[in-house]
Amino acid sequence: MNGDRVRGAFREGRTALVPYLTGGYPTLEGAREVGEAYLEAGADVVEIGVPFSDPLADGPTIQETTTRALANGADLDYCMDLASAFSGRVPVVFLLYYNVIFARGDERFLQEVAEAEVSGLVIPDLPVDEAGRFAELAAAAGVAFCPLVAPTSTDQRISRVGELATGFVYCVSVAGITGVRDTLPRGAIELLRRVRARTGAPVALGFGIGSAGAAVEAAKEADGIIIGSKLMRLVEEGGAERAGGWLREVREALSGLVEAGG
Amino acid sequence: MRQETEKGYFGPFGGRYVPETLIHALEELEEAYERYRDDPEFGEERDRLARDFVGRPTPLMFAERLTRKWGGANVWFKREDLAHTGAHKINNTLGQILLADRMGKERIIAETGAGQHGVATATVAALYGKECVIYMGEEDTRRQRLNVVRMKLLGAEVVPVLSGSRTLKDAVNEAIRDWVANVDDTHYIIGSVVGPAPYPRIVRDFQAVIGTEIEAQSRESLGGDPDAIVACVGAGSNAIGAFHPFVGRENVRLVGVEAAGRGLATGEHGASLAEGRLGVLHGAMSYVLQTEGGQIREAHSISAGLDYPATGPEHAFLKDEGLAEYASVTDEEALRALQTCSRLEGIIPALETAHAIFYAEKVATELGQGKNMVINLSGRGDKDVEVAANALGIGSEEVDAVSGPDPSPSTSS
Numbered sequence: 043m044n045g046d047r048v049r050g051a052f053r054e055g056r057t058a059l060v061p062y063l064t065g066g067y068p069t070l071e072g073a074r075e076v077g078e079a080y081l082e083a084g085a086d087v088v089e090i091g092v093p094f095s096d097p098l099a100d101g102p103t104i105q106e107t108t109t110r111a112l113a114n115g116a117d118l119d120y121c122m123d124l125a126s127a128f129s130g131r132v133p134v135v136f137l138l139y140y141n142v143i144f145a146r147g148d149e150r151f152l153q154e155v156a157e158a159e160v161s162g163l164v165i166p167d168l169p170v171d172e173a174g175r176f177a178e179l180a181a182a183a184g185v186a187f188c189p190l191v192a193p194t195s196t197d198q199r200i201s202r203v204g205e206l207a208t209g210f211v212y213c214v215s216v217a218g219i220t221g222v223r224d225t226l227p228r229g230a231i232e233l234l235r236r237v238r239a240r241t242g243a244p245v246a247l248g249f250g251i252g253s254a255g256a257a258v259e260a261a262k263e264a265d266g267i268i269i270g271s272k273l274m275r276l277v278e279e280g281g282a283e284r285a286g287g288w289l290r291e292v293r294e295a296l297s298g299l300v301e302a303g304g
Numbered sequence: 305m306r307q308e309t310e311k312g313y314f315g316p317f318g319g320r321y322v323p324e325t326l327i328h329a330l331e332e333l334e335e336a337y338e339r340y341r342d343d344p345e346f347g348e349e350r351d352r353l354a355r356d357f358v359g360r361p362t363p364l365m366f367a368e369r370l371t372r373k374w375g376g377a378n379v380w381f382k383r384e385d386l387a388h389t390g391a392h393k394i395n396n397t398l399g400q401i402l403l404a405d406r407m408g409k410e411r412i413i414a415e416t417g418a419g420q421h422g423v424a425t426a427t428v429a430a431l432y433g434k435e436c437v438i439y440m441g442e443e444d445t446r447r448q449r450l451n452v453v454r455m456k457l458l459g460a461e462v463v464p465v466l467s468g469s470r471t472l473k474d475a476v477n478e479a480i481r482d483w484v485a486n487v488d489d490t491h492y493i494i495g496s497v498v499g500p501a502p503y504p505r506i507v508r509d510f511q512a513v514i515g516t517e518i519e520a521q522s523r524e525s526l527g528g529d530p531d532a533i534v535a536c537v538g539a540g541s542n543a544i545g546a547f548h549p550f551v552g553r554e555n556v557r558l559v560g561v562e563a564a565g566r567g568l569a570t571g572e573h574g575a576s577l578a579e580g581r582l583g584v585l586h587g588a589m590s591y592v593l594q595t596e597g598g599q600i601r602e603a604h605s606i607s608a609g610l611d612y613p614a615t616g617p618e619h620a621f622l623k624d625e626g627l628a629e630y631a632s633v634t635d636e637e638a639l640r641a642l643q644t645c646s647r648l649e650g651i652i653p654a655l656e657t658a659h660a661i662f663y664a665e666k667v668a669t670e671l672g673q674g675k676n677m678v679i680n681l682s683g684r685g686d687k688d689v690e691v692a693a694n695a696l697g698i699g700s701e702e703v704d705a706v707s708g709p710d711p712s713p714s715t716s717s
């Protein structure tokens with residue numbers, strides 16, 4: 043199944059690098075270049091944000107990119123096309139808000155993303171309480187469901203998330219929204235440990251990883267690192283090339299960790 | 305709760321479609337609410353402040369000249385416009401500040417469109433000595449400058465929201481983002497019967513004082529239930545509050561009136577029950593104005609309080625179950641009703657309320673003489689005089705002359 047590719051990307055002894063891009067930003071064509079730059083830099087999974095008018099979980103940096111992407115005409119169909127451009131080489135996961143899915147219809151949506159070879163889904167506003175039926179449908183369609191946990195999640199909820207996760211578990215590093223932070227928030231490592239203790243699914247850390255140092259720090263506990271706002275800011279400042287260049291530095295820093303740490 | 309079919313849901317509507325970070329805070333709020341809702345001390349404090357601070361009970365007044373003009377049912381006004389700060393919004397903010405206080409939250413945040421809910425929140429935050437931050441779309445801070453000043457006088461910080469469409473829905477997003485980042489010490493006082501569970505139920509219960517009073521006052525003045533209750537529906541709190549005790553009683557028609565804006569056919573309106581599709585906005589499943597692809601559309605109404613692209617989940621349920629009926633009224637019709645009510649009854653109603661008043665003529669006629677119809681007079685119109693003056697072309701020169709220089713470099717209108 044296509045969804046199995048998500049887990050496949052989290053290999054033993056190596057930290058999966060999961061860069062995010064907003065579909066349709068900076069332009070419809072430019073987003074493709076950003077993705078190519080990520081692949082060249084050594085991305086293990088590409089996360090594509092499907093633009094939504096009201097992205098509750100996102101901070102100003104990503105919000106701004108989705109507003110621009112919508113103005114550029116990006117929509118779900120465009121994002122599925124975009125995914126196809128990369129999915130032959132790395133697994134692609136979508137980050138999107140539930141209304142975009144619901145508007146298409148859960149089942150039809152899942153069938154279409156499976157056809158577009160999208161491997162997994164991160165849905166920030168579909169917590170496990172609301173996700174039961176959807177997660178089942180996703181499993182049937184062979185699309186990996188990647189639910190989120192936060193520092194405020196109870197152990198009981200973390201276990202429930204672990205049960206529903208057919209892809210990775212997305213650990214939100216802070217009680218907060220997406221945005222660039224230089225250092226790893228306190229509590230992130232503790233959350234990673236709590237999650238690890240309760241699920242066998244790969245565990246990825248995201249929200250606010252803004253430096254190679256923070257990525258390395260996180261990699262000591264996490265199976266994967268998700269980087270979004272920082273990359274979107276770099277795209278804004280210096281295009282795909284700047285973002286790709288920085289991502290390569292992170293990749294190298296993470297590889298150094300493996301060598302040094304064994 | 306009779307209308308809550310399952311915890312957090314009204315039929316298929318409602319729920320908790322929010323980031324995981326917030327779940328804990330919502331559960332904490334729910335627990336606190338369950339603990340205190342029937343706590344005698346909580347009730348006492350709320351009732352005392354409702355009486356001394358808010359001025360409850362608000363009167364049920366016979367609107368004699370409107371009754372005569374329309375020639376149908378007797379028209380009664382439930383005078384929420386007389387509540388402190390000039391609208392029903394304070395019923396909710398008062399209840400919620402009591403909860404926040406008991407939960408040990410020292411910081412209060414809220415969103416506001418027209419500024420009425422922002423003012424009502426800043427008011428109770430001042431009363432309880434809490435830090436208060438109000439998110440308001442930048443568009444709205446300019447349109448409703450007077451309320452910005454009121455909030456600041458009350459000690460609140462007003463944060464202009466620059467994201468998205470820079471109006472109410474974006475202010476809600478921003479308030480939720482703040483809450484996600486500050487759940488430890490912050491309580492979010494949402495402004496209507498929307499948002500993730502348990503908000504729609506909590507706000508409904510705090511607003512139900514309107515309906516409970518209508519019930520008691522009707523018994524006294526009419527000897528029984530009214531035959532109809534008419535209320536405007538933005539996101540739905542004043543209407544739910546007025547309807548609540550009467551839901552399911554066959555003898556009482558419950559009528560909600562949405563904003564038809566420039567007309568339903570133009571697409572520029574706030575009538576999400578009439579024209580919306582099922583979807584998720586701000587954490588709840590309900591009827592939402594949206595595009596084919598599920599992007600949320602901007603609403604339009606001459607009244608900022610009805611300018612919201614969704615309706616509370618309980619209204620969606622009442623509509624689908626046929627327990628209440630919903631209609632819509634245009635900007636122009638609301639303006640006419642505002643003038644009629646002002647001249648005949650000596651009450652300048654809020655533009656939101658004016659929507660209910662316009663449609664009430666039809667209901668009064670249908671009911672016929674001898675029947676009794678209550679209009680929930682959700683707020684007074686002081687906040688709307690500028691909008692009304694512009695729309696009606698009243699003394700625009702004098703208004704300009706006294707309103708001072710506009711800080712924005714826009715050309716004069």
Ligand SMILES: Cc1ncc(COP(=O)(O)O)c(C=O)c1O
Pocket residue numbers: 391392417418420421495496497536537538539540541542543608609610654656657682683684
């Ligand atoms: C006077 C008045 N009526 C009605 C409303 C609409 O809100 P709701 O539908 O929640 O009662 C508002 C909102 O600001 C208001 O100020």
